Amino acid sequence: MSGMPALSHLPPAALNKTVAMKTVDTRPFEQSLSLVPPTLSRSYPTESRVLDSIRFPNIFTSATATMKTRYTPADCFTYDRTNIAQRESSQRLGERVSDITFWRSELMQELDRMLAETNRLNDSRRMLEHSLKDTENPLHVTKECLYFRENRQGIDLVRDHPEESLLREVDMIKDCQARMKNLLDRVNLQLTRNRAARQDLEHDTMNKNHALVIDSTQHSLYNHSPAITYYPGIERVDNTVSVPETWAEHTNRNIQQSQTLTHRLGESNDTRNKLLGHRDKVQREMNDLERHIDLLKKAILDKSAPLKVAHTRLEGRTHRPEMELCRDPPQHRMVREVQELSESVESLRIKLSEAESSLHRLAQTRARLDHDIGVKTNSLYIDRDKCLSIRKSFPLSQPHLVDFTLY
Template structure:
């Protein structure tokens, strides 16, 4: 039997008949009746209202009824419009796109009647009444216990405040005692500082005296500008004054520093005393306060430790250390006062001893200068006599030189006549000519010798005059030195202060 191998999809003999072409409605065209489940409207189908019957014992109409459905009301649509097309879904997905309630131009249908009644029951149910009663009973008991505990805490706090007030009062008295002692020490040290300043002012006088003497001795003439014993002692006196001033200034600086330390310790004690007074006054006030006081205010955020709060152990340590530091500063100030007094006494004694040494050196220098001045005056007298003799000799030499010049002119006149007035052969070199020439030569040599002797005598006289000037200068220099050392320095040094003046300030 032959098999049919043709393809029904290709062969036209066996192909299926063509399907009818589907027609789709145009955009905006009606797709059919709006409510396909409703029957068409028939006149006379509207009935009068039927009263709703609730079972006996049913709750009020605004509360859930036994006949309510839990899945929502199915609102069917009748043939009479207008109505919202579609079906309202009351499931949890009702708010999602595609299953929302259909909204028309009159209203939106959201909840069913059963849900509305259930909501009314939820609102009217008093859920917190029993809880409120239990909370009230427990709260009253807790409040009573809390007030009893607060009374106990307040009594304990008052006891601690009373102990704190007594302790503050004790430390305040200790600080007052230390403060009184420091005030007395500051007053005594201030008196000693005034005495030291007075000694420093008095010290200017011996320094000015010594420098005045040195300045006066610089006015001596050149030969007497010598660094003798008196000069050395004066320089040493100025140096001792400078050293004493340095010690005084150093001591004064230490006194100033100590005074600052004393005042700082006093200020610290005063601040400590002031703080303790404020704290004592505040704690006494706090001790008198009660819950019925009329000065009570709200201060939020005070129930915490302040940033600058210290511990109780540190407070006790600070109180002890404050008084101990004050005692140490006061002891150091007392030792400095003792050193200050000894410095003034020793410095004034050294000044007196050095002044005596300087006066002795000046007296010795004055005695030696007086002896030298007498010797210089004797030499001046001898020099003046020698100068007179040399001047007489010079006059004699000048007279002799004039006589020699007269003889020289005589010889030159004879030679001139014989050389230029004798005629011819008569102008011969005879013995007379030779003697005249020899005489002229001798006279010339004699004049030159006399000139040399005159110049030598003049030189000796000038040296004698120079020596005379030197002697006179030396005598004036010595007299100037005697005037400075014996008169002016003595008058100035008579004003040298005594050690009692230094000690008195």
């Protein structure tokens, strides 16, 4: 038995032949096949035939498939689009943070103006109440004079000039009292409105602070931030209640409601703010359009080198001798390449021309807006800085009275 090859290393054909020659029960050998160590027998001469049955994988095919799986041009394009999308989102978030900061500053300034105006109104109300009380004594004196004059007798009991003067004085004092009471009611009503407007301003300012913290946090996130994670389906969640136009209008309306005393100034300021907002929007569009124009110019420039290569190749092939001047497949492809590149460049130039025309129109619109803003700013300066200052410094006949005219 020691001179025979191990059964575990015999090929199937040899094993079957051996079993056919010797009618032996192979079940004991089959059971022992799993126990024999996998070693090659020295006595078996055709050892290479065993290796022939082994199929090794194609290393180059596997490597090529691995490279294709690891990196493709589509992956590069997707990577670029991902970076562009993230960069644009970050830019929009930065602009949003700037908008919130601007309107929060406007709200805080309006709150300061509101507090100062409310303090002046309270002072005016106290002075008005004091002045109304001061008219009671002159009215009482005048009425007493009229009562005493009723005790005249005989031919002296007439309606003379002094009595008419006293009656006019009574009417004048009562008319002044009625006006001051009406003005006092208006002051109280305005104070009530101021309190409501102040609550709206404080609430809006608190919301702006909260939104500013959130958007600033989101703006500071980057690809390696520890706080980022997946939120499946978050892109389908839409709990928004406003758009940029209504958002700005809401804040602007809160500010305008707190400026009832200077309604005309508020209208001019509102118009100027709208013009400024429109101008900012036009300026942003111009910036985007300028970037778009730069990209178009770069795209046209990037295609010049391939077009030069195609032209040079075609020109060089014109120098082939005699029958070698064949309109072969390379010639067809290069001609198509020149046509495709020329069409692409022409399309880009048309888009560039349209973009430059749009930019020119936007520049004209911005110039008109700048002119309108200058007109409104001048009107605000005249009404607020000149007229109101003169009205507030108007001299009074009595030191404790003030001008109660509501603007």
